[in-house]
Structure formats: C-alpha cells, structure tokens
Amino acid sequence: MMQAVNKQAIAQAFGRAAQSYNQYAELQRLCGETLAGYAxxxxxxxxxxxGCGPGWFSQRWRSAGNHVTALDLSAEMLSQARASDTADRYQHGDIEGLPFTEPQFDLCWSNLAVQWCSDLRLALTELYRVTLPGGQILFSTLSDGSLHELAEAWKPLDLSAPVNRFLPPEAIRQAGENLLLTLTQQTLTLGFPDVLSALRSLKGIGATHLHQGRSGGLLSRRHLHQLAQCWPQDQRGYLLSYHLVYGVIHCE
Known part of the structure; x- marks a missing residue:
C-alpha cells in the first residue's frame, strides 16, 4: 500500500493542467457521477x-445545496477552482495530512485523487479523522491493469511506457479494513480518434507524472507511427481502459 511519490512534482504536473483540465476530464465526470450515486x-x-482539481464536483455539490470546502495539493488547481467560484471555502493541502484539527464534515469526497497518495491507508485514515459521526467517505481510485492499452502499444518502442503502477483491489480493500469499507469495481473504456488525442487526454488532466521517473524522452514521428500500429482499437477508436474502484465508508 506504500509507494514513493514526489508530491511537489505531482502538484506541478497538475498545476500545468489547471486551465485545460475540464476540457479533457470526461473520465473524471463519468466516474464522479457514479460515485455520487453512493451518497x-x-x-x-x-x-x-x-483533490478538487478545478472544482467541477465542488460546484456540483454546492449547487445541490451543500457547504463545500475545496482542497487540493496544487495551488494552481485551487486558484482555478476559486476563479470559477466553485466552493464556499478553499484550502491548500495534502490528503495524507489534512489541515483540519477536528471532525467537521458530513461528507468527505475524493474523486480520482487518492491514487496519487504515497500511503492509501493514511489517506483514508485522515479522511475518517475529519468526518463527523454518521457521515460518509466516498472515494474513487484506479486499480492495476488500468491503461493496459497504452502499456501494450509501448512494448515495441525503445522507450519505457509512461504508466504508473496502481494498487490491486485487494490492497485497496486492506487499506480500509478497519474502517467499514465497501468497494465496488467498474471498467470504463474511452475511445479516441488517434494516438495523439489519447495521449493529450492524459496530459490535459495532468496525469503525466511518473512515480518511477521520466519515461525516456520525447516521441518522434516514427514512435507515433509505431504506437498507431500497435495500439488496441475498435469502432470507438484508440482505446484507454480504466479499472475503477469506488469506496464507501460509513463513519461511526
């Protein structure tokens, strides 16, 4: 459940994507709407x-009649959320060390953010710590096997695939084993008209930081051609699959 992550580098990667994020965040919206159904x-x-990002779901919860605190590791993402007036309160902070001294939330919501944490158990414990008795924690994350098309397409290239390692569902379950955690799994597959569009969908949401370091260089025209030949596709186009895990914790 532990992985070495560079929080500053992660914040910078998402900061660079702050203005483009909503344009490319189809997965986040689909996943978040499913997660909201468990509330x-x-x-x-x-x-x-x-892990509010530019505040798409902060705005959703606020518009539904809730008082929302938006928190993000990236100051640029938080500024984007503030500029769009998405929440009632804005807080720069890390899920693994939440800047709140006592329980104060009825719902702690985290949509596709905890996969960037170094210790999922600590992240869930922190969310539990600031949730009021009778409240809920709802989170979504990615599990192993996500983006397998990208990894497969990269094999013939002389470059390492730009894919992070994600926890298997059992490790996610173990991270919340003392917290009355219930998990549900789903696979979402998105199609893109070409390889560049698929890669831009990852860059556009900031999901380009690699925990193991840089992937080895820029892609040449030859590399792109090779990727197009090897990338799994169907009538939807060039595919990216995400193995999603939805977590629900009821706080006592």
Whole structure:
C-alpha cells in the first residue's frame, strides 16, 4: 500500500493542467457521477472535496445545496477552482495530512485523487479523522491493469511506457479494513480518434507524472507511427481502459 511519490512534482504536473483540465476530464465526470450515486444524502451537508482539481464536483455539490470546502495539493488547481467560484471555502493541502484539527464534515469526497497518495491507508485514515459521526467517505481510485492499452502499444518502442503502477483491489480493500469499507469495481473504456488525442487526454488532466521517473524522452514521428500500429482499437477508436474502484465508508 506504500509507494514513493514526489508530491511537489505531482502538484506541478497538475498545476500545468489547471486551465485545460475540464476540457479533457470526461473520465473524471463519468466516474464522479457514479460515485455520487453512493451518497446517503445529496444536500444540506458540509462537504470536503479532497483533490478538487478545478472544482467541477465542488460546484456540483454546492449547487445541490451543500457547504463545500475545496482542497487540493496544487495551488494552481485551487486558484482555478476559486476563479470559477466553485466552493464556499478553499484550502491548500495534502490528503495524507489534512489541515483540519477536528471532525467537521458530513461528507468527505475524493474523486480520482487518492491514487496519487504515497500511503492509501493514511489517506483514508485522515479522511475518517475529519468526518463527523454518521457521515460518509466516498472515494474513487484506479486499480492495476488500468491503461493496459497504452502499456501494450509501448512494448515495441525503445522507450519505457509512461504508466504508473496502481494498487490491486485487494490492497485497496486492506487499506480500509478497519474502517467499514465497501468497494465496488467498474471498467470504463474511452475511445479516441488517434494516438495523439489519447495521449493529450492524459496530459490535459495532468496525469503525466511518473512515480518511477521520466519515461525516456520525447516521441518522434516514427514512435507515433509505431504506437498507431500497435495500439488496441475498435469502432470507438484508440482505446484507454480504466479499472475503477469506488469506496464507501460509513463513519461511526
């Protein structure tokens, strides 16, 4: 459940994507709407959006009649959320060390953010710590095997695939084993008209930081041609599959 991550580099990667994020965030919206369906209540709550990005779901929860605190590791993402008036309160911070001294939220929400944490158990424990008795924690994350098309297409190239390692579902379950955690799994596959569009969808949401370091250089025209020959595709186009895990914790 532990992985070495460079939080500063992650924040910088997402900061560079702050203005483009919503343009490319189809996966985040689809995943988030499914996650929202697990909420016990839709309004009248104090909500923490942990890993808010530019605030798409902060705005959703606020518009539904909730008081929303938007938190993000990236100052640029938080500025983008503030500029769009998406929340009632904005807080720069890390999910693994939340800057709140006591429980104060009815719902702690984290959509596709905890996969960037170094210790998932610590992240979930922190969310639990700031959730009021009777409240909920809802989170989504990626599990191993995600982006397998990208990894497969990269094999013939003389470059390492730009794919992070994600935890298997059992490790995610173990991270919350003392927290009354319930997990649900889903696979979403998106199609793109060409290889560049698929790669830009990752860059556009900031998901380009590699925990193991740089992938080895820029792609040449020859590399792109090779990728196009090897990338799995169907009638939807060039595919990217995401193995999603939805977590629900009821706080006592």
């Amino acid at each position: 016990s209540r839709q309004q009248g709550q104090r909500v923490l959006d942990a």
